[in-house]
Amino acid sequence: MDQIEKKIIETIDQNREQIVAFGRDIWHHAELGYREFRTAGKFNELLKNLGMEVDEGLAITGAKGYLKPKGTAGPTVAVIGELDALPIANHKDTNPETGAAHCCGHHAQLTATIGAALALSVPEVKEALDGNVVFMSTPSEEFVDIDYKNGLRKEGKARYGGGKCELIRIGAFEDIDVALGHHSDTDAEHDAIIMNCSSNVFVNKTVKFKGRKAHAAGFPEKGVDALNAAELALHGIALQRESFRDEDTVRCHGYYLQGGDAVNIIADDVVLEYCVRAKTMEAVKDANAKVDRSFKAGALATGCGLEIETLPGYFSTQPCPDVSALQAALDAVGEDRPLRVKEVPASEHITGSTDFGDVSAIMPLIQFYTTGLTGQLHNNNVEVVDEEIAYILPAKLFALTAYHLLKGDAAGARHLMEIYQPKLDRESYVEYMESMLGTIEMEMDPLPLLED
Ligand SMILES: [Zn+2]
Ligand SMILES: [Zn+2]
Numbered sequence: 001m002d003q004i005e006k007k008i009i010e011t012i013d014q015n016r017e018q019i020v021a022f023g024r025d026i027w028h029h030a031e032l033g034y035r036e037f038r039t040a041g042k043f044n045e046l047l048k049n050l051g052m053e054v055d056e057g058l059a060i061t062g063a064k065g066y067l068k069p070k071g072t073a074g075p076t077v078a079v080i081g082e083l084d085a086l087p088i089a090n091h092k093d094t095n096p097e098t099g100a101a102h103c104c105g106h107h108a109q110l111t112a113t114i115g116a117a118l119a120l121s122v123p124e125v126k127e128a129l130d131g132n133v134v135f136m137s138t139p140s141e142e143f144v145d146i147d148y149k150n151g152l153r154k155e156g157k158a159r160y161g162g163g164k165c166e167l168i169r170i171g172a173f174e175d176i177d178v179a180l181g182h183h184s185d186t187d188a189e190h191d192a193i194i195m196n197c198s199s200n201v202f203v204n205k206t207v208k209f210k211g212r213k214a215h216a217a218g219f220p221e222k223g224v225d226a227l228n229a230a231e232l233a234l235h236g237i238a239l240q241r242e243s244f245r246d247e248d249t250v251r252c253h254g255y256y257l258q259g260g261d262a263v264n265i266i267a268d269d270v271v272l273e274y275c276v277r278a279k280t281m282e283a284v285k286d287a288n289a290k291v292d293r294s295f296k297a298g299a300l301a302t303g304c305g306l307e308i309e310t311l312p313g314y315f316s317t318q319p320c321p322d323v324s325a326l327q328a329a330l331d332a333v334g335e336d337r338p339l340r341v342k343e344v345p346a347s348e349h350i351t352g353s354t355d356f357g358d359v360s361a362i363m364p365l366i367q368f369y370t371t372g373l374t375g376q377l378h379n380n381n382v383e384v385v386d387e388e389i390a391y392i393l394p395a396k397l398f399a400l401t402a403y404h405l406l407k408g409d410a411a412g413a414r415h416l417m418e419i420y421q422p423k424l425d426r427e428s429y430v431e432y433m434e435s436m437l438g439t440i441e442m443e444m445d446p447l448p449l450l451e452d
Pocket of ligand 1: 105141183
């Protein structure tokens, strides 16, 4: 371990209380995507107290705190934490004001970002970095609360559902060369995971069937049943599954937002939220077309009207061609305290999605998970059981990885930038996102009623 590594670890240990207090505070004040105003305020305030210039209000609640003045020579590494939580009303620590709980552990990412900022701000550490570091908070990673997000889009406040997607669109990643991302995990067998696999692409859909009310027992023949249309559509999607190739890891899933008004009234207004995911863009486009056809089939068979609003979700994660800076960070922490580390290699694929995928399409992204949480993510049983692993370890890994990328004329970062192959640039990314936005409409077309 060299002197700078030692200083980084020492600084984070010395500030342990402040870092953990920040984590607990964010945990108890969870907020939903694009409205994480309190969370953002706390994050920005801390960076400003460290003397950083902070660009605030990016994609509504996001921010970038600059370790050194903007335009500093050399590569710029972004240390990224997410701001948002999940709408889980029945967690014991749900924020009563927002109905949100940190059951995906994003509060720990933000805490780690703050811990890294404390360590890298120490003058001798800062001087050892031949480039800049940006501490970035990103809104709205969880693709939930779609009505609210559609409202923001219509008001022109945020065009995409994912915060990082929106930040790419507005150019907030333009001065970043390498991104570092962290996520919480509940794996009790390991302390840290080098997460370098790919993930699914997805699109999100809001589907509305319009029918006609009637007495469900007295005159059902006078109604046009929107619930039947939706049921038929879902059956159609189920039958499409045999046409999906195993290697494309297609996932089609959704739920009813609205299923009708009463048991004795034919449902005339049924709304679903639906998601189509697959390993590649081509496979998502194929599955998405089949899902749209199935929804149309439900409408056509019953005579219901139909409206499908499709939003682009997230891009597939591109594995990083060189994670040696993270490996060096793990080795340094491991000298002090042996770590149980797992590596998920580039050959593996997860069927969930993240907007870190979008970042990885335009620049190299090094991602790691740390544990210290129990339960299952996205469930109301999530709890932090080891604050050292949940908050302190990722802070050290963030800071040490940034150091290893930027030390010695930033050779690590420069090498990574050279060997990384972007999938898209910002322009073609936005073009792709816009091409996935779309609306399908079918008028209601019931058969005429038979004469009494
Ligand atoms: Zn998450
Ligand atoms: Zn999540």
